[in-house]
Amino acid sequence: MDELDSAIVRHLQRDARQTNRDLARALGIAPSTCLERIRALRARGVITGYHAAVDPAALNRHVQALIHFQIRPLSRAVIEAFKTYAAGLPEVSTVYVVTGGDDMIVHVSAPSVDHLHGFLMDKFTARREVVGFRTSVIYQHTHNQVLEPLAP
Amino acid sequence: MDELDSAIVRHLQRDARQTNRDLARALGIAPSTCLERIRALRARGVITGYHAAVDPAALNRHVQALIHFQIRPLSRAVIEAFKTYAAGLPEVSTVYVVTGGDDMIVHVSAPSVDHLHGFLMDKFTARREVVGFRTSVIYQHTHNQVLEPLAP
DNA sequence: TGATCGACCGAATGTAATTCGGCAGCGGCG
């Protein structure tokens, strides 16, 4: 994980579809070298995949929210089951299992506030392990695509 | 945005680096058709980019957390300034501006709990607009890479 | 029914990914 690897990772986080040649040219190395580095990064698990980013609104998801759940009992089995359940719902994009006042935070997106409300009522209120939840509608969000390695 | 477009988006969310030929073959269409569809999806803003996903641990980010902020005064200028400030910090990956008990939720990752603590103390406690914040350490998180279009 | 338009196809061309033999630098070891 030297400076060259960092640069490759940085570039591919920004644009995963630039050609290997262009990337190699930008870094001042041979395409074959670049290719081998990228393969090593994948093999080592540094790069885990390549994904297209999609505008949620184009997928009829105009409302996003973070839902904060309190779950009881707080056993491994219950947490695991709820996590799996939530992650399987199409409205859910991310499930966080967390410390603090809440036990689970779920990022959801829905076509409308109505849909969101119905979704929450239908999918969560009936579940026994859910003792309560709060909804934080997302007004804006900025996502930092490029993660740099941090110094220890 | 017909079924074919949806399928293309689904495939590219899963793997943005599969060749156009493979994708076309999987969908049973000609590569040229596939290419034109993808271009249209980009032009329409459905697909906004292609990004490599990176293991945070490989970038020395072993601890992740969601930080819940209360901000005052709740003016547009203050919110905007804080959002910009937070998004510019290397530890921050996402900033959510939200409704509810909190005004802003920030996803951060750091090398260690110590680093996280120092980071929070150094970067946020001194700021006037921050009247309080709570930290939720993330134990696990599952990210759903593939967003499907939702029916209205 | 005939014209027009849009979407798709497939061959042709240019460009890129990938392979592989060789070379240079480096560290270990006699």
Added chain:
DNA sequence: CGCCGCTGCCGAATTACATTCGGTCGATCA
């Protein structure tokens, strides 16, 4: 001190792919 083996890099050759473009088909509408 010199030799040996290893590792990472390079560049030409091969293979595969992206991209273009002229033609075809089917739907739509007058």
